[in-house]
Amino acid sequence: MKKLSVLGALTLFFISFLYAATAQSHNNSAPNMECLSCHDGDIQAGMVSIQGIPKNYKPGKVYTMSVVVKSNLESLGEIKGGFALEADKGTLVVKDKKNTQLIDGFLTHTQEGSHFRKWTFSWKAPEDKSDASISLMAVASNGDYSSQGDHVGTGSYTIKFGK
Numbered sequence: 001m002k003k004l005s006v007l008g009a010l011t012l013f014f015i016s017f018l019y020a021a022t023a024q025s026h027n028n029s030a031p032n033m034e035c036l037s038c039h040d041g042d043i044q045a046g047m048v049s050i051q052g053i054p055k056n057y058k059p060g061k062v063y064t065m066s067v068v069v070k071s072n073l074e075s076l077g078e079i080k081g082g083f084a085l086e087a088d089k090g091t092l093v094v095k096d097k098k099n100t101q102l103i104d105g106f107l108t109h110t111q112e113g114s115h116f117r118k119w120t121f122s123w124k125a126p127e128d129k130s131d132a133s134i135s136l137m138a139v140a141s142n143g144d145y146s147s148q149g150d151h152v153g154t155g156s157y158t159i160k161f162g163k
């Protein structure tokens with residue numbers, strides 16, 4: 001009998017450990033452009049923007065800008081949001097190692113970064129002479145550690161070559 005309850009406790013321990021591990025791994029990052037397929041919240045027009053994004057680029061120049069999520073959705077916990085961003089040209093550069101990271105070509109939040117709704121990054125313009133584009137998807141979360149009831153915003157931006 002005693003053995004059985006020890007086994008039960010161990011099993012429970014492992015189940016909660018696994019649960020915590022998967023939950024954490026997601027707050028850690030979201031390297032995809034599919035937030036909306038799991039986060040069933042409404043898509044909000046005008047929820048995301050990139051502050052300081054240039055209209056035009058000079059080849060090889062490094063630009064620093066910030067992803068900003070504006071939402072009236074209040075977070076009940078410490079997790080306030082997350083994002084993923086990709087550029088079709090040039091190079092994304094991690095500017096804030098604590099709160100952002102690059103995974104599979106996507107710039108996304110870290111665990112610490114999910115406590116915010118604003119993230120700063122850099123982009124090195126291509127040596128190219130054609131338009132570049134940056135795509136962005138972000139979640140404003142309600143902090144309940146689930147993908148329910150969050151808000152999702154998307155944006156796509158063109159940066160032209162030239163002055």
Ligand code: HEC
Nearest residue numbers: 023026030035038081082083084141142143144145146147
């Ligand atoms: C494959 C499904 C899936 C995709 C795709 C997905 N999420 Fe999630 N997300 C979840 C689940 C499930 C949770 C809750 C458990 C967890 O945190 O791992 C979650 C939780 C979160 C949380 C914490 C929410 C809270 O209220 O605590 C944030 C922030 C978040 N996701 C951001 C994103 C962003 C940003 C994207 C897209 C760039 C994204 N997710 C794409 C399934 C997904």
